[in-house]
Amino acid sequence: MNFPSKLVENAVNQLSRLPGIGKRSALRLVLHMLKQEKNSVEQFGNSFIQLINRINYCSICYTVSDSEVCEVCASEKRNKSIICVVEDIRVMMAIENTMQFKGVYHVLGGLISPMDGIGPNDLRIEELIEKIENNTVKEVIFALSTTMEGDTTNYYLFRRLKDSGVKISSIARGISIGDELEYTDELTLSTAIASRMPYENSLAK
Amino acid sequence: MNFPSKLVENAVNQLSRLPGIGKRSALRLVLHMLKQEKNSVEQFGNSFIQLINRINYCSICYTVSDSEVCEVCASEKRNKSIICVVEDIRVMMAIENTMQFKGVYHVLGGLISPMDGIGPNDLRIEELIEKIENNTVKEVIFALSTTMEGDTTNYYLFRRLKDSGVKISSIARGISIGDELEYTDELTLSTAIASRMPYENSLAK
Numbered sequence: 137m138n139f140p141s142k143l144v145e146n147a148v149n150q151l152s153r154l155p156g157i158g159k160r161s162a163l164r165l166v167l168h169m170l171k172q173e174k175n176s177v178e179q180f181g182n183s184f185i186q187l188i189n190r191i192n193y194c195s196i197c198y199t200v201s202d203s204e205v206c207e208v209c210a211s212e213k214r215n216k217s218i219i220c221v222v223e224d225i226r227v228m229m230a231i232e233n234t235m236q237f238k239g240v241y242h243v244l245g246g247l248i249s250p251m252d253g254i255g256p257n258d259l260r261i262e263e264l265i266e267k268i269e270n271n272t273v274k275e276v277i278f279a280l281s282t283t284m285e286g287d288t289t290n291y292y293l294f295r296r297l298k299d300s301g302v303k304i305s306s307i308a309r310g311i312s313i314g315d316e317l318e319y320t321d322e323l324t325l326s327t328a329i330a331s332r333m334p335y336e337n338s339l340a341k
Numbered sequence: 342m343n344f345p346s347k348l349v350e351n352a353v354n355q356l357s358r359l360p361g362i363g364k365r366s367a368l369r370l371v372l373h374m375l376k377q378e379k380n381s382v383e384q385f386g387n388s389f390i391q392l393i394n395r396i397n398y399c400s401i402c403y404t405v406s407d408s409e410v411c412e413v414c415a416s417e418k419r420n421k422s423i424i425c426v427v428e429d430i431r432v433m434m435a436i437e438n439t440m441q442f443k444g445v446y447h448v449l450g451g452l453i454s455p456m457d458g459i460g461p462n463d464l465r466i467e468e469l470i471e472k473i474e475n476n477t478v479k480e481v482i483f484a485l486s487t488t489m490e491g492d493t494t495n496y497y498l499f500r501r502l503k504d505s506g507v508k509i510s511s512i513a514r515g516i517s518i519g520d521e522l523e524y525t526d527e528l529t530l531s532t533a534i535a536s537r538m539p540y541e542n543s544l545a546k
Contacts, residue, residue, distance in 0.1 A: 138437060140412065140430060141405040143392045150388040154370050165359050166392070167429060170405070174393050181389035183355040184374065187348045188382035191375060200346040200375070207345065224372060225345060232343060 137163070198243040198260050199225050208232070208240055215239045217274040221264065221293065223247055223286070227279060239277070242267065247285035248292055256292055264293075268300050275303040282309055308333075342368070403448040403465050404430050413437070413445055420444045422479040426469065426498065428452055428491070432484060444482070447472065452490035453497055461497055469498075473505050480508040487514055513538075 137159055139145035144166055151162035169177050193199065194206035201207075208214055218239030222228050228241050244259045267273065278293060280286035290306060297304055310328040311320055320328075342364055344350035349371055356367035374382050398404065399411035406412075413419055423444030427433050433446050449464045472478065483498060485491035495511060502509055515533040516525055525533075 137434065139434070140399075141396065141407050143388075143396055143407065144405050144430075147388045147392045150385045153385075155373055156366070156370075161361070163431060165361075167431065168360055169389065169393065170396060172393075177393035178390050180355045180358075181386040181393075183348075183352045184386035185383050187352045187371070188374065188377075188379050188386075191346065191348055194345075200349050202346050202348065225349075226368060226372065229342060229344070229368075 197241045198245065198263070199228055199241060213238070217272055218277065219264075219267070219273055219275070220277045220279050222279050223281065223289075231279060239275075244289070247280065247283075248289045249285045259289075261293065261296070265296060265300075268297065268302055273302050275305065278304070278306040280306075402446045403450065403468070404433055404446060418443070422477055423482065424469075424472070424478055424480070425482045425484050427484050428486065428494075436484060444480075449494070452485065452488075453494045454490045464494075466498065466501070470501060470505075473502065473507055478507050480510065483509070483511040485511075 137145075137148075139148070144163075147166045147169075148159060148162040151157055151165055152159045157165075169180070192201055192203065194201040194209055195204055196209040197206060199206050199208075203210075215238050219242050220231065220237060220239055221242050221244060222231070223244055223246060225243060228243060231237050231241075242260070242264050244261065244264075246254055246259050248254060248256055248259065264276075268276065276293075276297060278290050280290050294304060308331070309324075310331060311317065311324065317325065342350075342353075344353070349368075352371045352374075353364060353367040356362055356370055357364045362370075374385070397406055397408065399406040399414055400409055401414040402411060404411050404413070408415075420443050424447050425436065425442060425444055426447050426449060427436070428449055428451060430448060433448060436442050436446075447465070447469050449466065449469075451459055451464050453459060453461055453464065469481075473481065481498075481502060483495050485495050499509060513536070514529075515536060516522065516529065522530065
């Protein structure tokens with residue numbers, strides 16, 4: 137693309153470096169911005185500069201936080217002896233939205249993915265193990281995606297923790313609530329049959 | 342969504358104000374940024390602040406430009422007596438990429454769209470008419486989208502310009518090069534038959 141302005145070209149290049157945004161979409165977004173008020177575009181740009189300069193991670197669970205310790209870890213109402221291990225803050229936010237989990241979290245910062253060059257040392261796994269060894273943790277719940285990377289990470293964590301004495305569980309895998317069985321894929325269906333549970337436990341609460 | 346950090350929330354809100362980006366995609370993009378180097382995120386933010394503060398519009402054709410007059414309008418090789426009227430710089434860039442058009446442009450800055458509250462006075466139409474009245478313009482080409490808004494703008498411009506003495510044309514509407522007729526929609530096909538052209542003119546050049 138030949139741009140009539142270097143400023144536009146630069147903004148388009150910056151936007152199209154984000155995953156899932158191509159040059160054409162980026163140009164459309166930049167032209168949209170040019171129609172906005174100067175003040176609001178400045179706020180847009182500044183929000184990212186502030187983000188990267190001021191962002192803080194909770195010193196206990198490693199989620200993003202505006203203070204030294206996040207709201208969940210600081211709350212007296214949360215049960216510190218149950219740790220839910222998640223990939224990133226999106227999963228943590230999703231679980232928080234259910235308002236069902238009363239324990240605390242540990243944010244790994246990713247999943248083990250040899251294809252992307254991400255090994256156990258790139259994640260906050262040692263910090264998790266240290267936390268369990270030094271602490272009064274009773275149960276660790278793995279809440280990781282049911283993908284190859286999620287399963288690899290699950291298995292790695294299980295091997296590292298199995299002799300630690302804590303109870304280890306993984307969130308249930310089965311049929312989503314509301315799903316029709318005839319449209320469920322074979323792998324999910326066979327996993328759900330193999331992992332069948334006592335009838336009383338299977339009711340949605 | 343309940344965010345664990347106001348900084349993240351602010352960045353997500355800013356991104357999701359852009360057309361086509363929802364809160365979930367915005368959060369994914371913000372988490373991607375948090376994994377980037379501080380320097381590169383600062384560049385990202387600054388590119389928009391510079392864009393909105395330093396952007397300039399060509400004083401002749403109203404395209405975005407880094408100088409008072411854009412490269413096309415400043416070029417001695419371009420035929421100033423033929424003006425191609427376009428909606429925005431994306432169309433101008435697309436026509437420039439064909440390297441077939443040797444005239445100059447006039448960027449309207451949008452199309453007449455009563456549904457969106459955009460009337461003739463919101464576009465650079467008076468500037469076009471003034472240019473034609475004061476100038477040595479011989480031909481005006483409408484290169485507007487074949488949508489309802491494009492057609493409305495075409496018709497409005499035609500009515501305003503038809504007594505000015507300049508030659509008025511619109512880019513050809515018909516079958517796209519490479520299209521198979523059996524898959525062409527009825528409206529395009531009937532327009533193409535009604536606008537049939539002498540065989541010699543119809544060959545792709």
